Amino acid sequence: MTIKTKLRLAFLLMIVLFALFGAVALTALSMVSRDIGHIAGDVLPSVVATNTINTATSNYRADELRHILSTDPAEMKRLEADLAKLRNEVAVWRARYEPLVDTPDERERYANFSRDYAAYLTSSDRMLERSARNENLDAVGMIKESGRLFDDFSDDLVALVQLAQADSEKTSKAATTVASRGQTVIIAGLTAAIAFALFCMWLVETMISRPLAGLTGTLHKVGAGDLSVEVALTDRVDDIGQMARATAATIGSVKGLTGDVGTLVDAAQSGTLSARAERGRHQGEYATLVGGLNELIETLTKPLFEVVSVMQLLSAGDLQGRMTGTYEGDLRALKANMNRSLDALVSLLGELATVAGRMAEGDLTGAVAGSYQGDFAVLKGNVNRAQERLRVLIGSVADDTEQIAAAVTETSAAARQVAEESDRQLVSLTAVAGAVSQTAQSVGEIAANAGRGRDLATATAGLAEEGRVKLAHLSGAVERIATAHDRIERIAGTITRIADKTHILSLNAGIEAARAGEQGLGFGIVAQQIGRLAEDAALAVRDIEVIVAESGATVREGVATAGEARGSIERIAEAARDSGGAVQAISAAMAQQTVAVQELVRRLSELRAGSEGNAAAAEEISATMEELARMIHRARDQVGRFRLA
Structure with missing residues (x-):
């Protein structure tokens, strides 16, 4: 059997299975759709109609009661218009509901409702006539009599709603059952389809995909250059x-x-x-x-x-x-x-x-004259440029040789003059070196004295700074004492005011004791004693205020004096620091001068050594120049052998 035939059979079986599955699913869906249509087209409109009629009749009953209770003709007219609208609304919804009545129970209940409602409306018309003539007692009696009819047809409406709900529940249960069965069938069908599809996939994987994958891998290896592969499945007949x-x-x-x-x-x-x-x-x-x-x-x-x-x-x-x-x-x-x-x-x-x-x-006038391309042209150009540069070089060497010969002669004479001048400089440098050494010793002594002055200025500045800090502490303490004196003055003023108020209170107490007669005699004595104590306290406070005032003036003078002393100490410290800085600057300058003089002595020593070397070198240069002159003359003879033009 070929692969094409196998695939056709597998797809045919899958199509049949899915067709059966679709037929079952469509049947279940049509049944569920029918039940849903019944609920939406019959049951729900019935419930809405009966509930609306029940609400309208309840509103009608309430308007009747308001009509009886009202004595305003305009209000009565408005209520009568509302009652007419409610009657029309009930009639409209009854017309909608009547085609939906399809069970014997509903027809029986609706017939009872129609009979009771018609009787109720007849009674309502008579009651409204009595109420319009303000015969309220008769109207109340009639509305009480019609209450039984209202309760009866209200019960009928409630029963109709319950019947519609029961029908809805029954239909819903049936639809749920059908849907559940359909779901079961669908799940079973899907399970079977999935199982069959998995089986087909397994067959395709085992009988087609794996062999094809093996052959594909073999061909990939061959395409990659691996020809050592072995081809399997050659014994199959498909x-x-x-x-x-x-x-x-x-x-x-x-x-x-x-x-x-x-x-x-x-x-x-x-x-x-x-x-x-x-x-x-x-x-x-x-x-x-x-x-x-x-x-x-x-x-x-x-x-x-x-x-x-x-x-x-x-x-x-x-x-x-x-x-x-x-x-x-x-x-x-x-x-x-x-x-x-x-x-x-x-x-x-x-x-x-x-x-x-x-x-x-020795003929440098020739050149490569042929026409060449590429590297040959480069080689031609390089040879010609090399010959030209060699010709220019030799010509330049010839000219330079003449100039060098003249220069060597002049240099030799200059070298002899330099040697003589070096000897004279050596004598002068020896004298200068001795003078500079003595200067270095003097500068060293001055630097040592400047260092001692610097140390003394530093110590002075330190003592001045310490005095300034202690004086600052003293000034702070004096300021705190001044602050405390201010507080004492305020407290003394407060005590004075308290003593004055206490004296006034003692006077008031004495007056009250005098009014009380013998019963207030002891209290009057106590008030006199309190008054005397208040006067003594006031006198003592005044003495304290005088003492505190004198002490405060003294403290303020001390604060001012401490401030002035602090300023003086700070100026002394500043002057000491300036003096120390100046001494330090002098010391540093002297140290630099000492280093400079020592460096000058060292440089003079080096210069003297250099002068000695220069003298020796000048003599060597003179000898070398003479030898160089002889070499230049020989080179000029060799260069003259080349023909440059």
């Missing part, structure tokens, strides 16, 4: 077996072709250009490809052999060898380029030999 056998045959052909190509490549790499592949071992395009390879090798080896022959002649010093074979395309261009290269090389080498021979004889 399409997979045919594909496996075709793959094995293809791999065998590719192996044979790559083997022959590898043999040719190995032979070419080893230098055996006579090797050829056997065309009869291959078929079709493979045989054509092998024949083309043989012809390609033959075409490529022929010019190579001729190039080898020409190169052998060139290596033996024979520059007349050329390629003479007949070629086409790039090989023809190779032949032409090879021959042109040899012609250019021979021409360039000939000119270079001529120029080199003339240079060997």
Whole structure:
């Protein structure tokens, strides 16, 4: 059985299974849709209609009661209009509901409602006539009598609502049952479909996908150059077996072709250009490809052999060898380029030999004059530029030699004069060095004295700073005492005010005690004693205020004096710091002068040593200049041998 037939059977079974599943699902959905349509088209409108009628009749009953209680004709007219609207509303909803009545119970209940409602309306008309004439007692009696009818048809409406709800629940349960069964069927169908699909997938995976994946992997390896793979499934009799056998045959052909190509490549790499592949071992395009390879090798080896022959002649010093074979395309261009290269090389080498021979004889006027391309042109330019630069260099050397000879003569005389001057400088430097050494000793003593002055100024500044800090502490303490005196003055003032108030209170108490007579006699004595104590306290406080005032003035004078002393100490400290800074600056300057003088002494020593060396060097230079003059004369004779123009 072929793969196409297997797939057709599998898809046919899946189509049948899904068709059955769809039919069952559509049946269940149609039943659920019918039940939902019944609920939406019959049950829910019935419930809405009966509830609306019940609400309208309740409002009608309430308006009747308000009509009886009202004595305003305008209010009665408005209520009568509302009652008429409610009657019309009930009539409209009854017309909507009557076509929906479809069960015996509903018809019976609705007939009872219609009978009771008609009787109620008749009673309502008579009651409204009595109420309009303000015969309220009769109207109240009639409305009480109609209450039974109202309760009866209200019960009928409630029963109709309950019947509609019961029908809705029954239909909903039926729809739920159908939906549940449909869901069960759908789940079972889906399970069966999934199981069948998984089975089909397993069959496809086992019988088709895995074998195809294996063959694909084999072909990928072959495409990547791996021809050592083994092809399985060649014993199958279906399409997979045919594909496996075709793959094995293809791999065998590719192996044979790559083997022959590898043999040719190995032979070419080893230098055996006579090797050829056997065309009869291959078929079709493979045989054509092998024949083309043989012809390609033959075409490529022929010019190579001729190039080898020409190169052998060139290596033996024979520059007349050329390629003479007949070629086409790039090989023809190779032949032409090879021959042109040899012609250019021979021409360039000939000119270079001529120029080199003339240079060997001292003639620098020759040049390479031929026309060349590429590196040959670069070589020509380099040789000509080198010869030109050599000609310029030798000419410059000749001119410089004449100038150097004259300069050497003058330099020799100058060197002798420098030697004599160096001797005189050496004597002067010795005297200066002695004077500078004495100056260095004096500067060292001054620096030591400046250092002691600096230490004294530093100690003075430290003591002044310490005095300033202690005086600052003293000033702070005096200021705190002044603050405390201010507080004491405020407290004394407060005590004075308390004593005055206490004295006034004692006077008031004495007056009250006098009014009380004998009963307040003891209290009056106590009040007198309190008054005396208040007067004594006031006198003592005044003495304290005088003392505190005097002490405060003294403290304030002390604060001012401490401030002035603090300022003086700070100025002293500042002056001490300035003095210390100046002394330190002097000390630092003297230290720098000491270092400078010592450096000057060292430099003078070095200068004296240098002068001694200069004197010796001047003598050596004089001798060297004489030898250099002799060498310059010999070089001038050698340069004169070259012909520059």
